[in-house]
Amino acid sequence: xxxxxxxxxxxxxxxxxxxxSGILLRHLYVLxxxxxxxxxxxxxxxxxxxxxxxxxxFFVQHSAWVAQAAGVLISAVLLWDILFRANLGVSLxxxxxxxxxxxxxxxxxxxxxYELVVALALMSLIRTIIGVTPAMLLAMPxxxxxxxxxxxxxxxxxxxxxxxxxxxxxxxxxLVLRLGLGAEGLAWVAIFALGPLSGIYYPIATLPxxxxxxxxxxxxxxxxxxxxxxxxxxxxxxxxxxxAGVLNVAYMAVAAGFFLWTCRVARDRGLLLQxxx
Amino acid sequence: MARxxxxxxxxxxxxxxxxxxxxxxxxVSFHVATxxxxxxxxxxxxGKTTTLSILLGLLTPTSGSVTVLGCDMxxxxxQVLGAxxxxxxxxxxxxxxxxxxxxxxxxxxxxxxxxxxxxAELAHELELSKLLDRPTGxxxxxxxTRVTLAKAMLNRPRLLxxxxxxxxxxxxxxxxxxxxxxxxxxxxxxTVLLASHNMAEVERLCDRVLMMRGGRIVDxxxxxxxxxxxxxxxxxxxxxxxxxxxxxxxxxxxxxxG
Numbered sequence: 001x002x003x004x005x006x007x008x009x010x011x012x013x014x015x016x017x018x019x020x021s022g023i024l025l026r027h028l029y030v031l032x033x034x035x036x037x038x039x040x041x042x043x044x045x046x047x048x049x050x051x052x053x054x055x056x057x058f059f060v061q062h063s064a065w066v067a068q069a070a071g072v073l074i075s076a077v078l079l080w081d082i083l084f085r086a087n088l089g090v091s092l093x094x095x096x097x098x099x100x101x102x103x104x105x106x107x108x109x110x111x112x113x114y115e116l117v118v119a120l121a122l123m124s125l126i127r128t129i130i131g132v133t134p135a136m137l138l139a140m141p142x143x144x145x146x147x148x149x150x151x152x153x154x155x156x157x158x159x160x161x162x163x164x165x166x167x168x169x170x171x172x173x174x175l176v177l178r179l180g181l182g183a184e185g186l187a188w189v190a191i192f193a194l195g196p197l198s199g200i201y202y203p204i205a206t207l208p209x210x211x212x213x214x215x216x217x218x219x220x221x222x223x224x225x226x227x228x229x230x231x232x233x234x235x236x237x238x239x240x241x242x243x244a245g246v247l248n249v250a251y252m253a254v255a256a257g258f259f260l261w262t263c264r265v266a267r268d269r270g271l272l273l274q275x276x277x
Numbered sequence: 278m279a280r281x282x283x284x285x286x287x288x289x290x291x292x293x294x295x296x297x298x299x300x301x302x303x304x305v306s307f308h309v310a311t312x313x314x315x316x317x318x319x320x321x322x323x324g325k326t327t328t329l330s331i332l333l334g335l336l337t338p339t340s341g342s343v344t345v346l347g348c349d350m351x352x353x354x355x356q357v358l359g360a361x362x363x364x365x366x367x368x369x370x371x372x373x374x375x376x377x378x379x380x381x382x383x384x385x386x387x388x389x390x391x392x393x394x395x396x397a398e399l400a401h402e403l404e405l406s407k408l409l410d411r412p413t414g415x416x417x418x419x420x421x422t423r424v425t426l427a428k429a430m431l432n433r434p435r436l437l438x439x440x441x442x443x444x445x446x447x448x449x450x451x452x453x454x455x456x457x458x459x460x461x462x463x464x465x466x467x468t469v470l471l472a473s474h475n476m477a478e479v480e481r482l483c484d485r486v487l488m489m490r491g492g493r494i495v496d497x498x499x500x501x502x503x504x505x506x507x508x509x510x511x512x513x514x515x516x517x518x519x520x521x522x523x524x525x526x527x528x529x530x531x532x533x534x535g
Contacts, residue, residue: 012359012388022385026371029378101369105428108333109386110359267337270296273330273367 012110019111023119027093028126041127045081045135052077053143071145072231073201078136078147079157079227080200083220084191085131086165087172089124091187094173098181104272113263117256120173121166128162150227153236157223160244164219165191167248167255174255174262177271199224219244219251284347286311286436286468287332292341294327294492301327302338303492309485314462314469316479318512319489320520325472326367328489329438332470333363346436359387364422364429365440372414376405376424379413380431387432399427403457419450426454430461439471443478455481476512486512488519495519 012019031037056073059066066072097103106116140146148154172186197211198220207215215221222244229237266272287309294302302324309315317325330336331343334354343350348357370379377396384392400406403423408416413424422442429437442458443451455478462469462482473479479486480500488496488503496503496519500512507515 012355014355016388018385018388022382025378025385026374026382029374029382030371033373096371100371100373101367102371104330104333104335104365104368105370105383106386108335108358108361108363109383110355110388111386112355264337267335270327270330270336272335273326 015112015115016110019109019115020119020122023106023111023116024122024126027096027123030096031127031130038130041085041131042134045078045085045132046138048077048081049074049135049139050142053139053145056143056145068232070143071147071149072228074139074143074145075147075150075227075231076200076224078132078139079161079223080195080198080220081132081135082128082158083161083165083198085128086124086162087169087191088165088187089127090120090166090169091172091176093120093123093127094169095176095181095184095187098176103177107263107267107272113260114256117170117259120169124166124169125162128165150230151236153226153230153241156241157227160219160223160241160248163248163252164244167251168194170255170259174259177266178262180271180274194218194220197221203228217247219247222247284311285309285344286313286346287470288342288344289328289332290342290344292328292331292338292343294324294331294336295339301492302331305341305489305492305494307487307494307497309468309470311468312466313484314471314482315485315487316483317470317472317487317489318474318476318479318516318519319472322491323489324492325489326365326440327492329363329365329440329470329472332438333361334358359432360435361438362387362429362432362434362436363438363440364425364442366422366444367440370413370421370425370428373412375410375412376416376427377409379424380427383428384431389431395431396427399430403427403430418445419447422446422450422454426457433465434467436468436470439469439473441473441475442471443473443475451475451478458482476516480512488516490519490522 052073056066056070059073060070097106136147150157168191172190175186176183197207197215197218199206199215200220204212204215204221204225222240226237226240226244229235229240285308289305289307292302292305293300305324305328317328319325327336331338332345332350334350337351346357346360348354350357374382380396380399381392384395389395400409403426405423405427408420408424413421416424426442429439443454446454458469459482471482483500485499486497486503487494496506498506503512503515504510507518509515509518
C-alpha cells in the first residue's frame with residue numbers, strides 16, 4: 001500500500017514526530033500549570049545534595065579517602081538522582097495517563113505504542129533536567145563542588161544513567177499496566193533495590209565476591225566506577241563507559257520489548273479499559 | 278437521512294471474546310452500512326461496550342474477524358484509526374488540561390491539519406468558545422460531553438463510535454446533543470455506531486438496530502421492522518421483550534439460534 005493511499009485511509013506515517021509531540025505537550029501543559037509539581041521535581045535532589053554536602057564537609061576533615069576528592073559524594077548523589085529521576089520520569093508520566101483514565105483515548109488513536117515509549121523517554125529527559133539542574137548549580141556556591149568538574153565524561157555518565165532509568169521506568173510501567181494501580185508504589189521502590197549493587201558511594205570491590213558479577217551486570221556500576229576513576233585518578237575509562245553502553249542497549253531492548261508486549265496483553269485482557277483511580 | 282452505500286463500513290464476523298471463563302461475546306456477526314447510523318441495544322453486560330472496544334482496537338477478539346473501513350483491525354489497525362473516533366463516558370480526557378489544550382493534544386495525535394482553525398470551528402459548532410480556557414475537570418457533565426464530542430469530531434471521522442452519548446445528561450442537553458449528531462451525520466455522511474440505553478434516542482437517530490443479550494446479537498432490523506415484528510409501539514417495549522426473552526411476533530427468527 002502506498003504512503004499516499006495509507007494517509008488517505010487515515011493511517012499516517014509509521015512514526016510521527018507530531019504524535020510524539022502531542023504526548024509531550026500533554027505533560028508539559030500539566031507541568032507548566034502546576035508549580036508544586038515543578039517544585040517537587042527539584043526538591044528532593046536539592047535536599048539530598050545539601051545533606052551530602054554537609055556530610056562531605058565533615059568527611060573531608062575526617063576521612064582520607066573522601067579528602068582525596070571532595071566531590072565524590074556529591075557527584076555520586078547527583079548522578080544517582082539522574083538515574084532515579086529518569087526512572088520516575090517514565091513511570092510517572094505513564095501512570096498519569098492511568099490516573100486520568102486516558103489510556104483508552106491514547107490507544108484508540110493513531111499513536112503507536114513505540115511512539116508512546118519515545119514520548120515517555122523524552123518527557124523523562126525533561127523532568128530529569130528540571131529536577132537535577134538546580135541541585136547541580138547550588139552545589140557550587142554552597143560547597144564549592146561542581147559536578148561539571150567531571151568534564152566531558154559527565155555527558156556519558158548522564159546518558160548511561162538516563163537510559164538505564166528509562167529501562168527501569170518502562171518495566172515498572174508495564175508491571176503497573178498489567179497489575180493495576182495497586183502496584184504504583186513500584187515506581188518509587190524498584191530502583192532502590194539496585195542501589196546497593198550500583199556502587200554509588202563505594203567501589204564494587206566492597207561487595208561480597210558472589211555479588212560482584214551481579215553488580216557488574218548493571219550499567220550504573222560501571223558509571224560510578226568510572227566517576228571515581230575520573231575524580232581520584234583523573235583518568236577516563238573508556239572501556240567502563242563502553243561496557244555501560246553495551247549493557248544499556250540490552251536492557252533498553254528488553255524493557256521496550258516487555259512494555260510493548262504488555263500493551264498487547266492489555267489489549268487481549270481489556271486492561272486499557274479498566275484503569276483509573 | 279444520509280446516503281447509504283453498498284460497502285459496509287464495519288464487518289464483524291463470528292467474533293468471540295472470552296475473559297477467562299467468562300464469554301463476553303459469543304459468535305457475534307453483523308454489518309454496518311456505510312453512511313448509516315446503527316444502534317447497539319442491550320441491557321447491562323450485553324456486550325455493547327466490548328463490541329465497541331474491539332472495533333476501536335482496544336480489545337483483541339479471541340476469535341473471529343473485524344473489518345473497519347476495509348481494514349482488518351487485528352493486522353491493519355493503524356491504517357484506519359486516523360479515520361475513526363469515539364466518545365465514551367467510561368473514558369476521560371485529562372482533567373487538568375484546559376479544553377483547548379486537550380483538543381490541541383488530540384489534534385496532534387490524529388494528525389489534524391490547520392488545527393487552530395479546526396478547534397475554532399468545533400468550538401463554534403459545539404458552543405465551546407467560552408470554555409476553551411477552562412480546565413476540563415471543572416466542567417459540568419453536559420459541558421464535558423460536548424468536549425468529548427469535539428475530540429471525537431476533531432479528525433472528521435468517517436466512522437464515529439459513541440458509547441451512551443447522552444448518559445447522565447439532562448433532557449435539554451441530551452436533545453441538543455442528538456440534534457447536533459443528526460445535523461453532523463447529514464452534513465458529513467459519516468457512519469455512526471452508537472450503544473445506548475435510551476430508546477427514544479435510538480428511534481430518532483438510527484436507521485438500524487442490533488439487539489444484544491448475553492454477548493450475542495439476538496435480533497436486528499430497522500426500528501420499524503422491530504416494532505412490527507414484536508407488535509409493539511415503542512422501542513422501549515421491544516427492548517423489554519428482548520431483555521425478558523418474550524417474543525410476540527409471528528415468524529420472528531429463533532433468537533436462541535441466532
